[in-house]
Amino acid sequence: MSNAEPSVSEQHEIRLQKLEELRKMGVNPYPFSFDVTHTSKQILENPDLIKKDDQADEDAPQVSIAGRVMTRRIMGKSAFFNLQDSEGTIQVYIRRDDIGTEEYNTVFKKLTDIGDVVGIKGHVFVTGTGETTVFAKEFTFLSKALRPIPIPKEVEDEEGNVKVYDAFSDKEQRYRQRYLDLIVNPEVRDVFRQRTRMVQAMRDFMNDKGYLEVETPILQPIYGGASARPFVTHHNALDMQLYLRIANELYLKRLIVGGYDGVYEFSKDFRNEGLSRFHNPEFTQVELYVAYKDYNWMMDFVEALLEHVAIELHGTTKVTTGGHEIDFKRPWPRIPMFEAIEKETGKDLYGKDLEELKRIAAELKVELEEGAGKGKIIDEIFGEYVEPKLIQPTFITDYPIEMSPLAKKHRSKEGLVERFECICNGKEIANAFSELNDPIDQRERFEEQARLRSEGDEEAMALDEDYLRALEFGMPPTAGLGIGIDRLAMIMTNSTSIRDVLFFPQMKPEAN
RNA sequence: GAGCCGGUAGCUCAGGUGGUAGAGCAACGGCCUUUUAAGCCGUGGGUCGAGGGUUCGAUCCCCUCCCGGCUCACCA
Numbered sequence: 001m002s003n004a005e006p007s008v009s010e011q012h013e014i015r016l017q018k019l020e021e022l023r024k025m026g027v028n029p030y031p032f033s034f035d036v037t038h039t040s041k042q043i044l045e046n047p048d049l050i051k052k053d054d055q056a057d058e059d060a061p062q063v064s065i066a067g068r069v070m071t072r073r074i075m076g077k078s079a080f081f082n083l084q085d086s087e088g089t090i091q092v093y094i095r096r097d098d099i100g101t102e103e104y105n106t107v108f109k110k111l112t113d114i115g116d117v118v119g120i121k122g123h124v125f126v127t128g129t130g131e132t133t134v135f136a137k138e139f140t141f142l143s144k145a146l147r148p149i150p151i152p153k154e155v156e157d158e159e160g161n162v163k164v165y166d167a168f169s170d171k172e173q174r175y176r177q178r179y180l181d182l183i184v185n186p187e188v189r190d191v192f193r194q195r196t197r198m199v200q201a202m203r204d205f206m207n208d209k210g211y212l213e214v215e216t217p218i219l220q221p222i223y224g225g226a227s228a229r230p231f232v233t234h235h236n237a238l239d240m241q242l243y244l245r246i247a248n249e250l251y252l253k254r255l256i257v258g259g260y261d262g263v264y265e266f267s268k269d270f271r272n273e274g275l276s277r278f279h280n281p282e283f284t285q286v287e288l289y290v291a292y293k294d295y296n297w298m299m300d301f302v303e304a305l306l307e308h309v310a311i312e313l314h315g316t317t318k319v320t321t322g323g324h325e326i327d328f329k330r331p332w333p334r335i336p337m338f339e340a341i342e343k344e345t346g347k348d349l350y351g352k353d354l355e356e357l358k359r360i361a362a363e364l365k366v367e368l369e370e371g372a373g374k375g376k377i378i379d380e381i382f383g384e385y386v387e388p389k390l391i392q393p394t395f396i397t398d399y400p401i402e403m404s405p406l407a408k409k410h411r412s413k414e415g416l417v418e419r420f421e422c423i424c425n426g427k428e429i430a431n432a433f434s435e436l437n438d439p440i441d442q443r444e445r446f447e448e449q450a451r452l453r454s455e456g457d458e459e460a461m462a463l464d465e466d467y468l469r470a471l472e473f474g475m476p477p478t479a480g481l482g483i484g485i486d487r488l489a490m491i492m493t494n495s496t497s498i499r500d501v502l503f504f505p506q507m508k509p510e511a512n
Numbered sequence: 513g514a515g516c517c518g519g520u521a522g523c524u525c526a527g528g529u530g531g532u533a534g535a536g537c538a539a540c541g542g543c544c545u546u547u548u549a550a551g552c553c554g555u556g557g558g559u560c561g562a563g564g565g566u567u568c569g570a571u572c573c574c575c576u577c578c579c580g581g582c583u584c585a586c587c588a
Contacts, residue, residue, distance in 0.1 A: 079547085080547045080548065113539085114538075150537090497581095
């Protein structure tokens with residue numbers, strides 16, 4: 001190692017010295033384990049643990065807790081401190097005469113800092129001010145923190161409102177040092193618990209229906225299933241180029257060909273595009289494919305699924321997010337895309353040719369990229385005039401065929417496919433089709449994509465010969481669905497940025 | 513990628529129209545055996561994001577760059 005020791009703060013220096021002192025005293029600052037019998041929450045919620053007036057200390061129920069020291073209030077020969085564990089915070093009372101003079105004066109008072117992890121054994125009592133507190137009889141060092149943690153101060157006024165001073169609030173630091181964010185900001189821990197519960201609720205819902213959770217390749221020789229630019233990598237032994245998946249659609253449908261009736265996968269997908277409040281280069285989707293169903297059935301399913309999720313997380317179908325109250329109660333409006341556009345703009349785009357669409361776009365002041373096709377223009381108009389207005393969950397159905405090379409042609413409307421998106425809070429959260437299972441039609445659609453690609457559309461799909469071969473063996477009629485987990489988590493946790501629902505959002509490296 | 517805003521002590525922030533900086537919390541030394549933003553007395557801690565320019569002198573002025581936030585554009 002040729003790197004120089006990084007310079008450390010004064011407080012870091014002092015803590016390194018304390019670490020040495022602990023070792024000299026024969027105290028292991030990093031022991032191997034500690035027997036925990038209770039969490040803070042279990043103690044606070046169980047009054048039976050509190051010592052009775054007529055009991056001796058050692059006859060009262062004994063508890064053993066562990067966590068991080070968050071505050072210290074030392075009053076000479078006794079002290080209070082708050083201990084934070086995974087479920088909350090509890091106050092500890094500690095006295096010299098109970099744990100011993102050296103243990104108290106040196107190990108606790110002198111060498112223990114805010115941020116250190118310690119274990120406490122003792123009984124539970126209620127202080128004069130009415131706070132349930134653990135009375136320490138044993139104090140065990142569990143881990144020395146060498147860096148000081150930022151301590152927000154919470155003050156409660158007479159009405160019980162909590163004010164936080166000096167919160168650890170710098171977003172850059174919170175994202176880069178998420179561990180610290182989680183230690184110091186309890187509401188952040190809650191957001192991620194909610195996210196996990198959300199995924200769990202979805203998984204349970206699908207498992208109850210008998211669908212099979214599967215895993216499919218992340219490294220793919222041909223990327224497909226969506227329109228996006230991929231990350232490219234290389235396999236050394238095979239000496240071949242591979243792509244990180246942008247979607248797993250084509251693999252899951254191969255499994256439907258293989259005979260499963262329902263398969264789903266929570267998948268990390270990767271798209272080599274810009275970052276924003278709504279975009280991270282790696283993100284999570286759940287995709288589900290169910291045989292013998294169509295997109296009408298899938299709309300019923302999505303309603304039921306998300307209503308279930310809202311109730312599991314919030315106990316009600318109503319979720320407050322971004323200043324709106326969103327109600328996931330079934331049923332939701334189902335509006336064909338062209339009707340939705342006509343309602344907002346007064347323009348009927350159905351059946352219009354490219355020139356007419358361009359003229360309407362210009363009238364509506366929608367800016368278009370060079371060479372935008374029909375589907376693209378319609379999508380732009382929709383995105384500008386309709387999408388932001390859809391706050392309550394709404395199905396938009398029947399998309400132009402140009403935008404959807406993997407969806408089945410509409411059973412009655414020329415030029416459209418059987419596709420829907422669910423829009424909520426002004427953003428797409430789900431996308432689904434009656435899956436295209438006609439191998440000849442699918443080949444033509446791929447060929448059209450190839451044409452677009454040769455004209456410079458980098459996001460056009462590549463022709464996947466093996467996928468066509470699979471379809472040629474016969475895929476049953478199938479309904480397919482994709483739901484953006486991060487965006488749904490944003491709605492369900494009232495988060496305004498995708499970074500707030502990802503533990504470790506993509507960041508540029510820190511400057512030295 | 514473009515525009516706007518920001519980066520000062522471990523954290524949250526002040527400040528200075530050029531003479532190397534302050535507060536609260538945190539830390540350090542004392543006092544204090546039911547406190548809870550504990551209290552009281554005292555002390556230390558900063559290459560003011562990085563580099564360059566102007567200047568006797570730059571944290572401040574100028575230029576370039578790095579990092580972040582928000583907004584906009586593509587995308588889920």
